[in-house]
Amino acid sequence: MKTITNTGRTCPPPYIPSSEKMTMERLQGAYNEIADGYEKMLWFDQHILGVARHRRQLISRASGRILDLACGTGLNFPFFPPTSEIIAVDLSPRMLDVARQKAKYLNLNVQAQIMDAGKLEFGDAGFDTVTSTLSTCTFPDPIQALREMQRVCRPDGLILLLEHGHSSMPWLAQYQDRHVFQHYQQNAGCRWNQDPVDLVKTAGLKILNSQRFGLGMFYAIVAAP
Numbered sequence: 510m511k512t513i514t515n516t517g518r519t520c521p522p523p524y525i526p527s528s529e530k531m532t533m534e535r536l537q538g539a540y541n542e543i544a545d546g547y548e549k550m551l552w553f554d555q556h557i558l559g560v561a562r563h564r565r566q567l568i569s570r571a572s573g574r575i576l577d578l579a580c581g582t583g584l585n586f587p588f589f590p591p592t593s594e595i596i597a598v599d600l601s602p603r604m605l606d607v608a609r610q611k612a613k614y615l616n617l618n619v620q621a622q623i624m625d626a627g628k629l630e631f632g633d634a635g636f637d638t639v640t641s642t643l644s645t646c647t648f649p650d651p652i653q654a655l656r657e658m659q660r661v662c663r664p665d666g667l668i669l670l671l672e673h674g675h676s677s678m679p680w681l682a683q684y685q686d687r688h689v690f691q692h693y694q695q696n697a698g699c700r701w702n703q704d705p706v707d708l709v710k711t712a713g714l715k716i717l718n719s720q721r722f723g724l725g726m727f728y729a730i731v732a733a734p
């Protein structure tokens with residue numbers, strides 16, 4: 510089966526042997542292990558491919574009661590309004606430890622909790638803004654997680670996503686397709702040739718604005734539930 514991407518090209522779904530598939534426990538273990546070095550690992554994407562600049566622009570739109578889903582080490586925290594109530598959730602306790610230290614350093618009111626993005630323990634429409642960055646590539650079921658974001662966001666709220674996926678540059682997209690399995694194994698279950706715009710549409714969110722950058726691999730998406 511092939512999926513038509515928003516670039517008009519076809520993108521083979523990643524073939525991952527079932528013995529290699531990331532279970533929740535493996536995912537948690539993998540992120541626990543890299544928590545201390547995570548921000549160093551992301552340096553090139555952040556500062557050379559423009560993720561930090563787009564993150565600041567996108568996340569600065571957050572307001573009111575905010576859910577940061579799969580918050581990792583809290584790289585979004587500096588861009589939240591200082592007076593907001595922020596709930597940050599992630600699967601990895603070690604990533605959350607780093608996020609808590611960051612919140613303390615920034616003097617932010619952040620409640621950090623362990624939670625699965627696919628089964629959020631929140632009622633419907635309780636957040637003004639839901640943010641999630643560099644996460645749908647890793648979620649075992651990204652559509653389910655996006656539907657959960659839609660459910661917990663107020664109908665007039667915003668869902669802010671910064672994702673990466675299949676490049677708009679054919680040579681790079683082909684490279685991603687060829688190495689999808691190695692990348693998955695070496696990067697904590699990251700599927701780097703997904704089409705984030707496709708996923709967001711399939712989940713039923715309404716895209717208000719979408720921008721592509723960083724060798725055509727990164728997407729800043731503003732969506733409504």
Ligand SMILES: C[S@@+](CC[C@H](N)C(=O)[O-])C[C@H]1O[C@@H](n2cnc3c(N)ncnc32)[C@H](O)[C@@H]1O
Nearest residue numbers: 540579580581584599600601604625626642643
């Ligand atoms: C690549 S990191 C992104 C972290 C952060 N949002 C950022 O922009 O740097 C992916 C994060 O997703 C978390 N994660 C993966 N699957 C998850 C799930 N099902 N529920 C909650 N968090 C999950 C991982 O623990 C990790 O912290």
